[in-house]
Amino acid sequence: MTVILGALLTIAGVVYMAGATLRRGRLSDPAPTAPDRPAPNLATPGPTLEPRRRGLGFLGLSQNWPGLVMIGVGIILLLSIAVR
Template identity: 60%
Template sequence: MAIILIGALLTIAGLVYMAGAAIKRGQLSGGSAPAGSTGPTLEPPRRGLRFLGLSQDWPGLLMMGVGILMLLSVAIL
């Protein structure tokens, strides 16, 4: 029972860590309007996919991986 709880907590903690890291990396919304737009938008200008980099998310991925392995090990046994 404890392995299930720890696995679930690790999986959730990894997800929360990755979400927090993505939020801390940069401004999520800009107040400026892109060319051809009528008003301000929530879409940031040229953010790209750099915020999804594995080099910054590896601790969260590791926590999620260990948690999933713990949950699967209990399900298999």
Template identity: 50%
Template sequence: MPVIWLGAFLVIAGVLLLAKAAIDRGRLSGTANGSPGLRDGTLEPEHRGVRFLGLAGNWPGLALIAFGAALLLFGAAI
């Protein structure tokens, strides 16, 4: 049973780490007084792209999720 709890904790910690990494990449919008972060009155950044989905910055969270999933499968098998 402790193996399952540890696996669940690692999966949740990995998801939280991925969310924190995506949030910490930068501001999602600028201020309302004409900063370069605002485009046409929207809060979407101009040059965000999909680089935040890459493996370079997300590998620790993905590794935690994979290890936690392996522990969950191991705990279910025993």
């Protein structure tokens, strides 16, 4: 039972983090800008798959902590069976 729960928590954490990233917007669009900020400097004009200023904000700890906690608890449960 512990193995199943650990595996489910680990998978749920990964799915949660992937879903949270996708809910933040399309990855191929440049980051939205406020009206008082200048437009981002893109590698090519128009929509592009390579915006220069997108950054890795979607990997931040503040947005992904629930998924990381689920993965951590799942790994601890899986390792607790292996240590016995």
